[in-house]
Amino acid sequence: MIIGGEEIKVLDNMTGEDITPKILGQTFLKVSLGQRNEDFSNFMLTSLIRETGRxxxxxxxxxxxxxxxxxxxxxxxxxxxxxxxxxxxxxxxxxxxxxxxxxxxxxxxxxxxxxxxxxxxxxxxxxxxxxxxxxxxxxxxxxxxxxxxxxxxx
Structure with a gap:
């Protein structure tokens, strides 16, 4: 759905809390690691972490x-x-x-x-x-x- 351009929102079934960022992060990690290019995945993720902190x-x-x-x-x-x-x-x-x-x-x-x-x-x-x-x-x-x-x- 996301690759097709859909915006998603994920709510915790029990608490109603919006957990979209957590689920997107997990999905991103799974997809990037699924590419089997660990060097690229490591570079991309560490770069995002560094930039997000600045x-x-x-x-x-x-x-x-x-x-x-x-x-x-x-x-x-x-x-x-x-x-x-x-x-x-x-x-x-x-x-x-x-x-x-x-x-x-x-x-x-x-x-x-x-x-x-x-x-x-x-x-x-x-x-x-x-x-x-x-x-x-x-x-x-x-x-x-x-x-x-x-x-x-x-």
């Missing part, structure tokens, strides 16, 4: 601008996350609006850059089709897959 707002910005979770970040979700940062003292209330607007501006800029790159790739693809009248169906299929993957990333 600057949550900076980590959040780097994650989103790096494309991690950005496709599932709605404006409401962004507001809730930033509000939580303020409530927990991880971001000053006076910085709330500037942080949000700066992040939205950077996200829009990244999306624009990706769009421009996709347009350039499509132009190259179109030119290569014109130059190669004899291109095979297999070659065409592979190029279409590449374009489709880049469109999915955007």
């Amino acid at each position: 600057d949550i707002s900076g980590l959040f910005e780097r994650l989103v601008l790096g494309g991690i979770g950005a496709n599932y970040l709605t404006r409401d979700r962004l507001e809730k996350i930033i509000t939580s940062m303020v409530d927990l003292g991880e971001l000053k209330e006076v910085d709330f609006s500037n942080y949000r607007e700066d992040l939205l501006r950077k996200m829009a800029s990244r999306a624009s850059e990706k769009k421009e790159q996709i347009q350039k790739d499509l132009e190259k693809f179109s030119q290569s089709l014109q130059e190669k009248d004899t291109s095979t169906l297999g070659d065409l299929s592979e190029k279409l897959k590449e374009v489709a993957e880049k469109l999915k990333e955007n």
Whole structure:
């Protein structure tokens, strides 16, 4: 469900307590260790622990601008996350609006850059089709897959 983009909430059946973060952490650990790349799992987990202990707002910005979770970040979700940062003292209330607007501006800029790159790739693809009248169906299929993957990333 999560990989498919669903947001989940897990409540303890007996107490009604929201245990979503605990379950997500356990699931993340199980999935990352299931990849059988222990070096990567260790690096990723220790890096997250180190970063989480320092600057949550900076980590959040780097994650989103790096494309991690950005496709599932709605404006409401962004507001809730930033509000939580303020409530927990991880971001000053006076910085709330500037942080949000700066992040939205950077996200829009990244999306624009990706769009421009996709347009350039499509132009190259179109030119290569014109130059190669004899291109095979297999070659065409592979190029279409590449374009489709880049469109999915955007």
